[in-house]
Amino acid sequence: MARVPDAPRGVVEVIGDRGAVDVRIDHAPPDAAADAHGIALLADVVVHAFATGTATVRVRGAADLHYAAIVVREGIAEFVRLDRLPGGDVAREIAVEADRTLHLTVVAGASADALTELEAEVMRGGMGMGGELESAPPPPAVPEIDLGDAVFDTGPIGGAVGGRSPGLAPAPDLVPVPAPAPPPAVAPAPDHALPHAPVAASPGAADGGGAAPGPVEGLDGAAPVPAFVDAEIPSGIVAGVAFDAVVRLSLAELASTPGTSRRRTRARFDPSRDIEVSVQLRGLALAGGAPSTVTTTLPTTADQPRRLVFRLVPDAPGRGHITVTFTQPPVVTPLAVLALSAPILPADEADGLGGGDSHVVAASVAVPPREIADLPTLAIDESLSHGTSELHITAKVGRTVRHHVVRLDDKAGYVEEIYAELARIRDGFEPEAADDPDEAADTVRRDVRSLGARIARELLGDDINALLWSKRRRISQLVLQTSGELDIPWEIVHLVPVDRQRADPDRFFLGDLGLTRWMYGTPRPTVIPLDAERVVAIAPEYVNPEYDLPRAREEVTTIGALLSAPPRSAADPAELRAVIAEGFDLLHFAGHGRWRDAAPLGQEIAFATWSEDSDDGTGSYTDSDARRDLPELGDVVGAADGSARGAPFVFLSACDVGRLRAGATGLGGFAEVFLRGGVGVFIGCSWAVRDDVSAAFVRTFYEHALGRRETLGEAVLAARHAARDAGDLTSLAFTVFADPRARLVPR
Incomplete structure (x- = not known):
């Protein structure tokens, strides 16, 4: 040999x-x-x-x-x-x-x-460049190079109030520790046969109504064709009463339904490939077990649009949400996304609905650039009804695509059990760290790895796990794209071998593989301009000395030093509301945060006068406040360079503000509110974090993003490494919603 x-x-x-x-x-x-x-x-x-x-x-x-x-x-x-x-x-x-x-x-x-x-x-397509398509015959056996510790880089690279603590903060005692949730039930996965064809460019970006720039050739050498997409639902729907959601795809601009309004949008599709149209639902269910994905093709003439009908049934009074995605396998990133919602009325109010009153929604068209579509991707589409979640998960690495479907009969219980386990791990760390910090750190990493591996086995399925494990040393800048599954802490999910795949003593958390997230229908700018006068950094000096976070103020100092100008601040919620109303480029909050159990339910960040003993609502800013101050903006149209003045950067360096809490008829939490409100980058924490380690994460992130002008993907990965070296879970607590190629550009 x-x-x-x-x-x-x-x-x-x-x-x-x-x-x-x-x-x-x-x-x-x-x-x-x-x-x-x-x-x-x-x-x-x-x-x-x-x-x-x-x-x-x-x-x-x-x-x-x-x-x-x-x-x-x-x-x-x-x-x-x-x-x-x-x-x-x-x-x-x-x-x-x-x-x-x-x-x-x-x-x-x-x-x-x-x-x-x-x-x-x-x-x-081998050597990390993709590999064979599922339906293609296997290539001659050429073993992969074992790179040891080398990584194939595919991209540029709380205290008593439940907040950060000067030491190791325990998880907030907000919800009683639940009994273990029932194990997830595996639903049969659909049989997706991929055509024999090489992957080529994804269609280019499209804005509202304009011709979308894109590559000259499509997946099979055919020129991409611009097409219009829209969707229509009744303006009022009734709990338990079925209705039709109509999705249209046309070569010609679609006329509005009489008495309705719409916005013009279009995307580009490869005419040689099938188009998969999928719906993901919250507060709604498909009637009669109908499929959530329909395969169609582009219309052949301008006067004969494709008309797809999904029969849906609302759960209970509240609000129903529908996300419609258009994809062309093997590319899994949507070419277009439509987001619809409508109030669900009680049955006794049905008489008040006007007959045939409908509205047309043409939401943001999300057309990924080639660099994003080619990155390793986890696409997680969720439908949530009556507390049961059905996750359609697709993994794509190069040209290899794998699918899995899993059902969680008690989604809320499953998520809370994960966070309860994280709390147990953190609680056991502090006494052990006092005697032997290194041994305590090893125990934490081992326990979190075990938890993350368990989640991988329960949710991802053997096919996806086998693919990710086989490519584990070549995955970098993993993109998690989703219609709205933001509850599960995917950053701690750990890759696992399947069947005869060899075990590996190294750690492979998704967070350490450069995981960033993108929620369909939200902005994803690649350039975030920063005007020093539009930068706001807040580190409350808490009146109650028990809440003091001395290292949090270092985060504000770091930002000011890198921008050569002290940032503005906001002393209380009223001043923060004024900042949001005026507009900002960067908003950084370093303080306490928590999930709030008392009305109004949701998340909140605490300002200087906040006290758990006298919580009258004047010392905190809630996600409900943000929803009022920053209503959903719909499309955020960027400049030619990918920047968007309406897509700023928000970093909430406070625990428990990086994740959403599942709800049958809607989402909740700061991440969802800010992203739906037009924010282009959001970073938050998914659980309680240490003050000193969090400050190290933030300092490293801004030094790389502002000082070295690295991409956000590179800066986040450097910050995770800095926090990980401190021997704490904080490195995986931060949740990042961003295009990994995005850059902060001071003006």
């Missing part, structure tokens, strides 16, 4: 014009083994270009080896052999484009034939 000699490590260089490129090189560990074909990884490289030109990849290595680079440009892999130079080194110039990021995997081969085999695998 051919083997690679002991080639020197640390031999890879990437050189570009001064100031023209930003380079990050992750060398393989010294003991990284070659595979059975004699291929060894030398380094993974990320090159971001600030100007169009070239970057030179140079390897100073052994003369008897052969060298190559796998270059990933906008999700397309190219195999490049390096040329031998007179001095013995090997090198190759790689073209770079302004504001683009390249990903290179540099390898050494024992023979030219070994590189030829590798080149063939790359052309098939």
Whole structure:
């Protein structure tokens, strides 16, 4: 068997014009083994270009080896052999484009034939570039390179009040610890047959009514076709009474129903592929067990639109929510998203409804850029009715797609049991840490890993678990996209081997794999402009000394130092409301937060005068307040550069404000309110966090995002590492809703 000699490590260089490129090189560990074909990884490289030109990849290595680079440009892999130079080194110039990021995997081969085999695998979509489609015949067996600890980088990379505490904060005592929820029931997964076709560009972005820019060619070489989409439901629906939700897809602009209003939107579809139209429901159920996904095609003529009807039944009085997504497999990120809602009236009020009164809703069209569609993705679509949640989960890594459907008969109980277990783990940490901090940290990591692995087994299913585990060392910047499942702490979910897959002592939490979230129908800007006069940072100085968080004020100081200007503040809820009304670019709150059990139910952040003993509502700001101050904005149309003045950044560095609480007829919590209200990036905490470790997370995040101008994906990952090194769970407590490519850009 051919083997690679002991080639020197640390031999890879990437050189570009001064100031023209930003380079990050992750060398393989010294003991990284070659595979059975004699291929060894030398380094993974990320090159971001600030100007169009070239970057030179140079390897100073052994003369008897052969060298190559796998270059990933906008999700397309190219195999490049390096040329031998007179001095013995090997090198190759790689073209770079302004504001683009390249990903290179540099390898050494024992023979030219070994590189030829590798080149063939790359052309098939292997080596982390995707792999075969489900319906395609398996490629020749070429073992993956075991990279050891190396990571294939696919992207640029509370105290008594339930808040942060000066020490290790226990989880807030807000809800009695529930009895263990019933185990999730696995529902039969639909049989999705993927066509034999290579993945190509996703359609480009579309705004309200304008022609959507996009690639010249579609998935199979066909030009993307613009089409209009809309949906219609009655303006008033009655509990227990079935009604029709009508979804339309047309090549021509659709006329409004008489007496209604609508907005014009369109997206681009590949005419050679089927279109899957799916509905996700809250407070509603499909009548008669009808399927939630219908497969259709683009209309052939402009005068014959596709008309799809979903028969739905409302649960109980409240509000019903419908999310409609349009996808074209194997791309799992929606090409368009429609969000509809209507009040559900009691049966005795049905007589007050006007006959045939309907309204048309054309909500935000979410068309992902190619860089996002090609990232590793978990798509989680949820329908929630009568407390029962049905999760349709799709995992996509490269071209490989896996599906699983799971039912949670008591969703609220299942989620609370997870947080109760996290509370137990935290409660056991503090006394043990006083005697042996290192041992306590190891115990915490082991217990959380066990909990995260349990969630993976219960929710993801064998097919998805097997895929993610097989790609675990090559997954970076994982995107979780969802119609509204934001209750489960996916950041702590830990990858697990299936069947005969080998165990691994290393940790693979989804949070540590660069997990960011996106909720359908909400803004996802890639540029967030920051005007220093529109930056607000709040760290309350609590009147009650028991609530004091001395390290929280460091977060405000960090922001001011990096912006070279002290940020504005808000002393109480009234001033915060004024800030929101006036408009802001960045809002940072460092203080206490909690879930509120007394009316009004929901989340709240506590200002200086807040006291648990005399809670009259004047010292806190609730998610209900935010819903009033920041009503749903619908589409947020950005500038040509991807920025949007109406899509600012919110960071609530307070515990329990990063997750939502499930409800049969609606969502709740700051994350949902701010995102639905037009915020482009939201970061919050899912449970109680330590004051000192949280400050380290925040400081590291802003130093990378503002000081080094890194993407939010890179900055969040650096912040998680900083918090993790402190030996605490805080690194996984932060929940991030953002495009991982987004950047904060001071003006």
